[in-house]
Structures are given as structure tokens and as C-alpha cells.
Amino acid sequence: GDNADSLDSTTTALGKLLKYPTQLRKQRVNGYQEICEARIRIQESGKEVVNELNRRLAGRIIPKVVINLLEFGWQHQLVLIRLRDDKAEWDRAWQVLTELIDMSELAPSGDGETGDLTLLSDIESQLATLSIDGHQFEGLMKELNEYLRAPKRAERVKLPEGWFMPADQASDGIPPADESLSRRLRVGDWWNLEHDGGPMPMQLI
Numbered sequence: 001g002d003n004a005d006s007l008d009s010t011t012t013a014l015g016k017l018l019k020y021p022t023q024l025r026k027q028r029v030n031g032y033q034e035i036c037e038a039r040i041r042i043q044e045s046g047k048e049v050v051n052e053l054n055r056r057l058a059g060r061i062i063p064k065v066v067i068n069l070l071e072f073g074w075q076h077q078l079v080l081i082r083l084r085d086d087k088a089e090w091d092r093a094w095q096v097l098t099e100l101i102d103m104s105e106l107a108p109s110g111d112g113e114t115g116d117l118t119l120l121s122d123i124e125s126q127l128a129t130l131s132i133d134g135h136q137f138e139g140l141m142k143e144l145n146e147y148l149r150a151p152k153r154a155e156r157v158k159l160p161e162g163w164f165m166p167a168d169q170a171s172d173g174i175p176p177a178d179e180s181l182s183r184r185l186r187v188g189d190w191w192n193l194e195h196d197g198g199p200m201p202m203q204l205i
Helices: 002-057 066-083 088-106 116-128 134-149 167-170 179-184
Strands: 062-065 157-159 191-194 198-203
Touching: 002 066, 002 088, 002 198, 062 066, 062 088, 066 116, 066 134, 088 116, 088 134, 088 157, 167 198
Parallel strands: none
Antiparallel strands: 062 157, 191 198
């Protein structure tokens, strides 16, 4: 009687004590999984953009201002559009680059051209959505405006094969993923991940 009641009370109390830490741990695991999945999506989109840039532009002689535009933010904008999976926006973003490059090849020679203000406005509105330096932004828009007015006089450069690379490799020098480790990962395995200076066990599910 009394022992059974005491055991039931103890079990109930332990259940309450373990409930919230277990829920918190589950929330942390779910949070880490979402972060990992998002990072993988970003990396995959970045690689797709790089492959497409190299496919379209590698080995070609193109205006230097186009390279500046890509490095300043247009490549990042392409990645964001790819993440949104918006085909119309994706096609338009590539069309902007095509129009800029074609101007230096197809535009009539001579000065005094008025420039394509619609194209310039389109570029400006898209870049304005990114977190970019205001001074550099103004400089790039001025450079683009000058190019649109006289594309034949613009400096052009030849892009070597493999010129573009994913942003994470270009800026941080992060080594490629350990494929041997990925092959050893199995659903249900437990791994210790570092969190707040200490190990945190996480199960691959």
C-alpha cells in the first residue's frame, strides 16, 4: 500500500522533472537540424549559380563592369533568387547580365548614347534589397551609368575557366566536406557536437 503509493509519487515527480529538459533538448535538436538543412540549401544554390556563371561566361571577353556587378552583389542576388525558386525572377536576373554584355558587342560605335535607364533602374532596385556599403553602391551605379552611355568604350577582360567559385570557399577558404565522414553517417547514430564550449549529444534522425 504505502510503498506502492510512494513509488507512484516518486515516478510522477521524476516524470515532471524530466519532461521539460527533454522538451528543451528536442527543441535544440530540431533547431540544429533546421540550421544544417538551411546551410546545405544555401551551399547547393551557391554551387548551382557558380556552375551557371562558369558555363555562360568562362572563356568569354566581357565588360569589366559586369564582373564588378557580380562581385558587388549580383552573384549573391542570384543565389537568393535560386533559394526562392522563382523561375521568372531567375530568368530576368540572367537576362540583365546578357543585355549588359551584348551592349558592348552590338551597340553602335560612338559617344552620346543615352543609356538604358530601365535596365539601370532594375539593377538598382534589386541591389538595394541587399545589405551593401552605400559608398560602393553609389560608385557601382555611376560606373554602370557610364557604361550604358558608351558601352563600346568600356574596358573588357577575358574570364579564365573556373573564375567563379562559391562564396564560402572564396572568402573563408573552407575545405571541401569530408566525404568519407558523410559515408559513415547512419540514421540513428549519436554524435557529440560542440555547443557553448562543451559537447552536446545529437542523434541523426
